[in-house]
Amino acid sequence: MKVHDHAIVREVLDGNKDAYGTLVARHSQSVFRVAFRITGDEADADEVVQEAFLRGYQRLQSFELRAGFGTWIYRIAVNCALNMKNRRKVEAKYKVGEENDPALRQVQVADTAAGPERTLLSREIEQMQTAAMESLTAIERTAFVLRHMEDRSTTEIATALEIAPDAAKQAVFRAVQKLRRSLAPLRVNL
Amino acid sequence: MKHWNEEDLIEFYYGESKSSAAIGEHLRGCEECSERYTALSSDLFAIQPPATPFRDADYGAETWEKIRGSVTAYPTARKSRFGWPRLQPWFGFAMAAACLLIIAVSFFAGRRWEHHSVSMDTATAKNGADQGRQRVVLVVLGEHLDRSERLLVELKHAQPSREAPLRDEARDLLSANRLYREDVRQAGEPALTAALDHLERVLTEVANEPAGLSQARLDELQKEMNTDGLLFEVRVLRSRVQGDLENKQNTTATVKGVSI
Ligand SMILES: [Zn+2]
Secondary structure: OOOOHHHHHHHHHOOOHHHHHHHHHHHHHHHHHHHHHHHOOHHHHHHHHHHHHHHHHHOHHHOOOOOOHHHHHHHHHHHHHHHHHHHHHHHHHHOOOHHHOHHHHHHHHHHHHOOOOOOHHHHHHHHHHHHHHHOOOHHHHHHHHHHHHOOOOHHHHHHHHOOOHHHHHHHHHHHHHHHHHHHHHHHHOO | OOOOOHHHHHHHHOOOOOOHHHHHHHHHHOHHHHHHHHHHHHHHHHOOOOOOOOOOOOHHHHHHHHHHOOOOOOOOOOOOOOOOOOHHHHHHHHHHHHHHHHHHHHHHHHHHHOOOOHHHHOOOHHHHHHHHHHHHHHHHHHHHHHHHHHHHHHHHOOOOOOOOOOHHHHHHHHHHHHHHHHHHHHOOOHHHHHHHHHHHHHHHHHHOOEOEOOHHHHHHHHHHOOHHHHHHHHHHHHHHHHHHHHHHHHHHHHHHHHHO
C-alpha cells in the first residue's frame, strides 16, 4: 500500500532525510512539466526542479498538513520557475549573443522534442507560438501557462504567484491579448 | 443592448465568469458577440502546450541524488540510544551543513577570486553541475535575506497590535537563520556572522512576543536592537549575494552556451 505523503513528511521531519527521496520521486514529473512550460527551456526546468525540492526540504517545517504536499511543492516550483524566467529576461536584455537568445534556444528544444509525426506546418505554428510566448512578461507567461495549460483557477494562480486575484486575472488577460495579436497571422493558415 | 467585452469573454472561456448564465444567454442572441467569442475561443484553442521533453521513471531518483548532498537530516525528536541530549544531532546537522554553506560563503567572500577566472575558460561539465548547485545555494541564502528584509520592513512600519502577525514568520526565519549563522561562523566570515547574529537577536525577540507588539516594545526594538541599522546591513548582504549570483549566472550561461 502506498504510504501517504503526509506520513512521509513526518518521517523526514523526524530525522529520516532519505524518506524525502520518495516525495521527490512522486512529484518530480509534474513539477518538471510546469517548470518546463513556464521556463520554456529543458535545462532551466531541471534546475527549477532541483531548486524547488531543495527549498521544499528546507521549508518542510512550515508545510501544513491540511494542504497536499503535491500542491505545496507545485507552488514552490511555480515561484522558482517564475524567478528563473525573470532572470533570463533580464539577461536577455543585456546579451544579444545567439547562444543566449531564449527564443532561439527554445526553438532548438522544440525541434529536438518534436516527434517525426509532426508536420512542417505544425512545427512552424509551434515556433510562432514559442516566439509569441517569449514576448510576454514572466508574470504574464506564468499566469497564462497556469490558466491555459495547467487548468488552474485564478485563485490558485494568485496564491502560487503571491499576488492579488485581480492582478492574476489581469495578467491572464494581458497575456491572451498579446498572444492573439502575435498569432493573428496564423489564422489564415488554419 | 450591452455587449460583453473581451475580458468578460476570456473569463467565460475559462469557466470563471460570475455572469456565465447571462453571457451564455447573450451569445445565443447577439451575432456580434457570438462572432467575437468564436474568434477568441478558436485562437485560444489553437494554443497547445509545447511537447514536454520526456523524463523517465528514474528522474525523481536522479533529482534526489543531485540535491541529497545539499540537505541535512532534521534533528530527530527522539533521544539516541546513547542518551545524548537533543543538542547533539542538531550540532552534527550544523556541522554537515557547513560544507554546503562554505561553498556559498566562499563565493561571497570570494570577490578576491574574481580575477582568477580560469574556470570560465576550462569549464567542464562537472564544473557546470557544481555551479548549478552553488547557484541554488546562493538563491536559497538570498531568499532568506529577502524574507528577513521584508520582515524588518514590516517591523519598521508595524502598528502596535495585540495580534502577532510577524511572530510566525519570525519563528520560521529563526530556525533557518540559526543554521546559516552557525555555518557562516564556521566558514570564517566574521562580518556576515555578526549580521546574522544581530538578525537572530531581533528574530528571537519578535518570535517570542506572546501577544503582539506594543508601541513601547516597538520603540525598544528600534532603539536597543537598532533594527534600522540591521535592515541596512541585510540589504547590503542581499545585494552581495545577488551580485555573486549574477556572476554565477553568467558563468553558467557561458557553460550552457557551449554545450548546446
Ligand atoms: Zn453582444
